[in-house]
Amino acid sequence: MANYYFNKKLKHTHESFVINRLYLLLIFKEMNKINLQNKGWQWITLIFLSLVWGSSFILMKKGLRSYTHDQVAALRMFISFLAFLPFGIKNLKKITRENIYSLLVVGFVGSVIPAFLFTKAQTQIDSALAGVLNSMTPLFTLIIGFLFYNSKTRIINTLGIFLGLIGALGLIVFTSGSNSILNNINYYGLFIVVATICYGINVNQVKYKIKNLTSIELTSMAFMFVGPFAATYLLLSDFSFAKSTNDYLLNLGYIAILAVVGTVIALIIFNALIQNTTALFSSSVTYIIPVFAIMWGIFDGEKVSLIQIFWISLIFIGVYLVNQRK
Numbered sequence: 001m002a003n004y005y006f007n008k009k010l011k012h013t014h015e016s017f018v019i020n021r022l023y024l025l026l027i028f029k030e031m032n033k034i035n036l037q038n039k040g041w042q043w044i045t046l047i048f049l050s051l052v053w054g055s056s057f058i059l060m061k062k063g064l065r066s067y068t069h070d071q072v073a074a075l076r077m078f079i080s081f082l083a084f085l086p087f088g089i090k091n092l093k094k095i096t097r098e099n100i101y102s103l104l105v106v107g108f109v110g111s112v113i114p115a116f117l118f119t120k121a122q123t124q125i126d127s128a129l130a131g132v133l134n135s136m137t138p139l140f141t142l143i144i145g146f147l148f149y150n151s152k153t154r155i156i157n158t159l160g161i162f163l164g165l166i167g168a169l170g171l172i173v174f175t176s177g178s179n180s181i182l183n184n185i186n187y188y189g190l191f192i193v194v195a196t197i198c199y200g201i202n203v204n205q206v207k208y209k210i211k212n213l214t215s216i217e218l219t220s221m222a223f224m225f226v227g228p229f230a231a232t233y234l235l236l237s238d239f240s241f242a243k244s245t246n247d248y249l250l251n252l253g254y255i256a257i258l259a260v261v262g263t264v265i266a267l268i269i270f271n272a273l274i275q276n277t278t279a280l281f282s283s284s285v286t287y288i289i290p291v292f293a294i295m296w297g298i299f300d301g302e303k304v305s306l307i308q309i310f311w312i313s314l315i316f317i318g319v320y321l322v323n324q325r326k
Contacts, residue, residue: 054292081227107222110202140200160321167314
C-alpha cells in the first residue's frame with residue numbers, strides 16, 4: 001500500500017515537474033545576465049536567498065502536518081533531484097576521480113544531512129530558536145576554513161561575523177521574548193548546531209576545493225548521488241499516516257515548493273555566490289534570514305518596534321564588514 005501510494009504521488013510529481021523544468025530553464029538563462037562580481041548584485045542575491053530560506057521554516061512546519069520529519073526531508077531531496085535530473089544527466093561526463101569527493105560533500109554534507117537534521121529539530125523547537133541557531137553558520141564557516149582549508153580572514157571580517165551574530169541573537173530575543181526562547185531550549189537544538197557545522201564544511205569545500213565547474217553543473221551533479229538515496233528511503237517509508245490526514249496533497253505541495261525554490265534554485269544561486277565572493281560573505285545569509293521572519297509577521301498584522309529595527313541595522317552592518325576586502 002505504501003509503495004502504491006508513493007508511486008501514485010511520484011507520477012503526479014513527475015507531471016508537474018515537466019512544467020517546472022521549463023521555468024527552471026528560463027531562470028537559469030536569466031542568471032547568466034547577473035554579474036556576481038558586482039557588489040550590487042552580490043547584495044541583491046544575498047537578500048533574495050535570505051527571503052527564500054527565511055520562508056523555509058514555515059514550509060517545513062506545514063509539511064510536518066502530514067509527513068514524518070524523515071519523509072519531509074527525503075521528499076525535499078527527491079523532488080530536488082527530479083528538477084536537477086536533466087542538468088545532471090547532461091553533465092554526467094564531467095564527474096571525475098578528482099571532483100567526486102567534493103560532489104559527495106556538497107550533496108550529502110551540504111544538503112541531505114542538514115535537511116534531515118532541521119526537520120527532526122523542528123518537531124520539538126519553534127522557528128525562532130531554529131532561526132537563531134542557524135545563524136551560527138558563518139561562525140563555523142570561519143572556524144572550519146581557518147583550521148582545515150587554510151583560509152585567511154581579516155580582523156574586520158571577523159568583527160563583522162560576531163556583529164552579525166549579536167544582531168541575529170538580539171532580533172530573535174526581542175521578537176519572541178527571551179523567556180520563551182530559554183524555556184524552549186532543549187537538546188533538539190543540537191541537531192541544528194550540527195547542521196550549521198555541515199554548512200560550514202560545505203561552503204569551504206565549494207570555495208576552496210571545487211574548480212572549473214559552474215554552480216549549475218556542481219549542484220546538479222551532486223544531486224545525482226542524492227536522488228537514489230532519497231528514492232530508496234521513500235520506497236521503504238510508510239505513508240499510511242500521511243494519507244489519513246485531510247491536507248496531505250496540499251502539504252506535499254508545500255514540500256515541493258520548499259524543494260524547487262528553497263533547494264534547487266536557491267542552491268544554484270548560493271553556490272554561484274560562494275564562487276564569486278568570500279565564504280564568509282556567502283554564509284552571512286543566515287544573519288538576514290530572521291529579518292524576513294519579522295516581515296512575515298508584519299503581513300500577519302504584527303508590529304515592528306524600534307529595538308527590532310536596531311538589531312536589523314546591526315545585522316546589515318555586520319554583513320557589510322564581512323564583505324570588506326581591503
